[in-house]
Amino acid sequence: MLSHVVLADPVALTRALVDIESVSGNEAEITDAVEAALKAAPHLDVTRVGNTLVAATSLGRPQRVVLAGHLDTVPVAGNLPSRTEGNIMHGCGTSDMKSGAALALHLAVHAPAPKYDVTYLFYDCEEVESERNGLRKLAASHPELLAADFALLLEPTYGLVEAGCQGTMRAVVTTRGRRAHSARSWLGENAIHRAGEALARLRRYEARSVEIDGCVYREGLNAVKIGGGVAGNVIPDEAWIEVNFRFAPDRSEEQAHAHVREVFEGFEVAVTDSAPGALPGLTAPPAKEFLAAVGRPPQAKLGWTDVARFATLGIPALNFGPGDPNLAHTREEHVEIDKIEAGAETLRRWLVGGEC
Template sequence: MTVRELTRELVSIPSHDDETAAGDVIEAWLRRETDAAVTRDMAGNVIARKGTGDRTLALVGHHDVVEPAASQVETASETPTGDFEYVVEQRDGRLYGRGAADMKGAVAAAMLAFRDSDPSPAGELVFASFVGEEVGGVGAQHAIEHGFSPDYAIVGEGSTGYSSPGVTDVAVAHKGRRGSTITARGTAAHASEVDAGENAIYRAADAVDLVRTLETPAIDVAGETLSGSLAVTEIEGGSAMNVIPDRCTLTVDERTVPGERAALERVETLEGVTWTVEQDLPPMRCTDEAFAEAVRKAADAAQSGTPALVTKPHATDAGWLAQAGCECVIYGPSEPGEAHTDTESVSLAVLERCRETYRRVAASWL
């Protein structure tokens, strides 16, 4: 089976609200095509292992996708089984379909590389495809909580076209995302008696002013400056035009970098203001230069362009793995602007490049 055939099969399987069917196919393929120890955990993650050495390298992906556009779905009446499927089309050297870029193509490339690799007695090779990456990394967190702890990992999220068009680079760091809510509380009163109440919107405005003064950390990595950011993105408060509001909420989107965070907790020094973290996706940075360079050399040997060490702006499951102590890099076929689009696609040549790079790293690093 070629990477094109396997990608096409995986992309056709709906997995935006239930990853079970895609996980079934991945698990069955691994059991049929390899002699690895294959497991399926309670979350639905599919994990396969071979080799018994002390050094562990994992090829990591996810088989959930975001909701497809109507144009990316075939209706039940159009499919042989009577069940709906995702539309998959091939043209101009690319496969089009929901999940082709993010990231079933990389999963297929990793499956084939895993099958074709024979780790030395010094190492263990692991394949893992997680569920729930698109909703905060719930699959990765479950796996880590239940003992998934490779020493090194290549996460197949997109790294193509960062240094120059068509080149698949090696991302050694990415930002995280912390989403939080600031709640300002006051005392309601009739608007004709302003001094009888405490205006929660005014207190929220004070919080906004404070947020705008906060410094966001930045780090230098791979010759780039990776900078954090803060933005107040939503506001809700008040009940009527003639009532002093007793409650106002703000949401804040924060992009984090490895190391320090913006001091958002300072808003709680304001009277009547509390701060609650709703989501905290960790950033990632590879600190093992030898591993990053080994992946870059393998990538260089697998393509005509010259790959670079780069950074990514988006959070991935690599953040959870790095937080647990795994040295991670990102290497995958998706290009900037492809994921989550109505015309999502992936280059077949780059999929083959990724398969070969994963195989080369497994052979050299283990």
């Protein structure tokens, strides 16, 4: 159980959440603890779907916002339980993203009368394949629970606002040849050698930088895996290159797919995975008020986050959290305590206009 004392202090709450091990697929214990805390708050209506929690106010406000965060982590790397040294809290999930989830849970319990109606969302399986993602499942099964005018995803951003996100896709580029004995190589056609042209196109590729609403999104098209070959004495008749395309949110998935096929015209291209980007989402009134509370200009999110799921539902969304994204998934993962405190104060100013 999370005590009232712990829930009142975002730093202590971060520590308590970190110390509940919740590697993806093992979120039942932490979800139980968060659910109990939410259900003890009389101003919240709480719904649980699997290991995803939705807690909403119903105050009749003219606008509704979402504060969302995932409760799972990557596998522990000898970094539990948490430990604190001076201003630094070390431990699995401190940055990605239990410090952000702690801010949402603290406000859910201690801000009974925010100036917006608020939906607090805590979900599972963000760190694994998309099919298991609790937010994805909820959007498919209960989209009405996500209805809002604006969403804030408390992913690690080091206290900055990161707007929108890049789209991402993976594709396999395959080259074909003709198999032959390597002693009589002139009778064959080497598929691995043909792959050299595809790699040359990647070397010559010039990626775009796109400015949208003052945020600069850099694209990138890169080989991430390569394979081929039959045996040490055989000219191979097939080779493949896996490429990853990170595209600016002014491209749709279909446009991104078409662009990659154009780059590799003449080769077989099979898209194996893709997800859309999200536009900055800066124009919604709650977003403008949040940016004013932060007091610093937004920057582009260079990466993919679940803001894209909100964008697909027509809900503008931003990323904001106390953790450092460069420390996510590392053995050295940690969060600065003053970043937690500053993040909590920023969210209080935005939601309730001061201390709560």
